[in-house]
Amino acid sequence: MVHFTAEEKAAVASLWAKVNVDVAGGEILGRLLVVYPWTQRFFDNFGNLSSETAIMGNPKVKAHGKKVLTSFGNAVKHMDDLKGTFSQLSELHCDRLHVDPENFKLLGNMILIVLATQFGREFTPQMQAAWQKLTTAVANALTFKYH
Amino acid sequence: MVHFTSEEKAAITNVWSKINVEEAGGEALSRLLVVYPWTQRFFDNFGNLSSSSAIMGNPKVKAHGKKVLTSFGDAIKNMDNLKGTFAKLSELHCDKLHVDPENFKLLGNVLVIILASHFGKEFTSDVQAAWQKLVAGVANALAHKYH
Numbered sequence: 376m377v378h379f380t381a382e383e384k385a386a387v388a389s390l391w392a393k394v395n396v397d398v399a400g401g402e403i404l405g406r407l408l409v410v411y412p413w414t415q416r417f418f419d420n421f422g423n424l425s426s427e428t429a430i431m432g433n434p435k436v437k438a439h440g441k442k443v444l445t446s447f448g449n450a451v452k453h454m455d456d457l458k459g460t461f462s463q464l465s466e467l468h469c470d471r472l473h474v475d476p477e478n479f480k481l482l483g484n485m486i487l488i489v490l491a492t493q494f495g496r497e498f499t500p501q502m503q504a505a506w507q508k509l510t511t512a513v514a515n516a517l518t519f520k521y522h
Numbered sequence: 523m524v525h526f527t528s529e530e531k532a533a534i535t536n537v538w539s540k541i542n543v544e545e546a547g548g549e550a551l552s553r554l555l556v557v558y559p560w561t562q563r564f565f566d567n568f569g570n571l572s573s574s575s576a577i578m579g580n581p582k583v584k585a586h587g588k589k590v591l592t593s594f595g596d597a598i599k600n601m602d603n604l605k606g607t608f609a610k611l612s613e614l615h616c617d618k619l620h621v622d623p624e625n626f627k628l629l630g631n632v633l634v635i636i637l638a639s640h641f642g643k644e645f646t647s648d649v650q651a652a653w654q655k656l657v658a659g660v661a662n663a664l665a666h667k668y669h
Contacts, residue, residue: 402647409647410654427648484631488650491638498639500556501574507557 377512379454383505390490390502391451396444397437399493403485404440405431411481417474447486450513457516465520476518483510524659526601530652537637537649538598546636547591548584552577553632554625561625594633597660604663612667623665630657 379387408415408430415424421435430436446464453460468474487506491498526534555562556574565571568582577583593611600607615621634653638645 406647406650410651427646427651431647487635488638488645491635492642492645495639495642498635500553500578503553503635504557504574 376455377457377508377515379505379508382501383508384454386502386505387451387454387509390494390498390506391448394444394490394493396448397441399489400440400442400444401437402431402440403482403489404443405433405436406485406489407478407482408436410485411478414478414481417472417478443482444486447513450509450516454509454512457512458519461513461516462520465517468517469521476514476521479514479517480511483507483514486510523602524604524655524662526652526655529648530655531601533649533652534598534601534656537641537645537653538595541591541637541640543591543595544584544588546633546640547587547589549578549587549636550591550629550633551587552580552583553636554629555583557632558625558628561628564619564621564625590629591633594660597656597663601656601659604659605666608660608663609667612664615664616668623661623668626661626664627658630654630661633657 408418408424409427418424418436418439421433421439423429423433424436449460450457468476468479487503487510490506491503494502552574555565555571555577562571565583565586568580568586570576570580571583596607597604615623615626634650634657637653638650641649
């Protein structure tokens with residue numbers, strides 16, 4: 376089980392408090408679809424994903440991005456039990472959505488990058504390290520029920 | 523061979539022209555050592571790496587970071603021939619430095635995050651995609667001569 380120090384938890388929580396989940400969620404999912412275009416295959420019914428502008432402006436992308444990042448908020452509240460927290464979502468992603476778990480790491484990368492663009496210098500190396508640890512742990516938790 | 527469109531090249535060179543290589547290089551290497559602490563094993567003789575402040579302020583880290591990022595500048599001048607450009611460095615990293623090529627991807631990630639934190643909104647998803655393609659191309663080129 377991943378253990379987060381008090382400093383790591385504080386770093387994560389302080390940044391999270393300032394994140395606009397609506398806006399950031401859409402940005403994160405949009406960037407995933409732009410930077411790793413094969414991920415678009417999971418979102419066939421999202422309409423126009425034909426260009427960067429289309430993707431970043433697509434309302435379904437924004438809505439789903441918000442949903443995903445809101446769910447990530449659960450991770451922040453339950454950093455001591457990520458596997459338990461994401462157990463059902465893990466089963467869903469394996470059994471019904473058929474998502475290659477490698478993509479969870481890619482989404483984690485996007486979260487870090489959007490945080491970096493938003494917070495600039497405030498996204499210090501210690502902040503990055505704490506968030507990297509969290510996104511990796513969430514990716515592992517989401518993979519945990521795969522079979 | 524990786525092919526970069528003219529838009530991708532423009533996005534890359536536009537960002538590159540605004541980078542302070544000395545500063546960004548030091549920051550990139552420091553972040554690598556902080557966020558992925560196992561990478562410190564390659565820098566035994568760098569002195570004090572015992573905390574993130576020690577790492578961020580370490581003059582050898584800054585100097586070597588500048589050297590690494592200056593070398594990265596060669597990638598930007600030779601985007602159509604990354605493998606040729608990095609052939610010798612690839613041999614060096616395999617035969618003499620014994621660096622696991624996975625670490626090249628980690629450094630690439632760190633570089634993208636630094637650009638994101640420096641450039642904020644200007645680091646759009648298109649610009650990010652171009653840079654991710656470049657760092658992946660460089661990582662592959664550096665791994666190419668491994669045996």
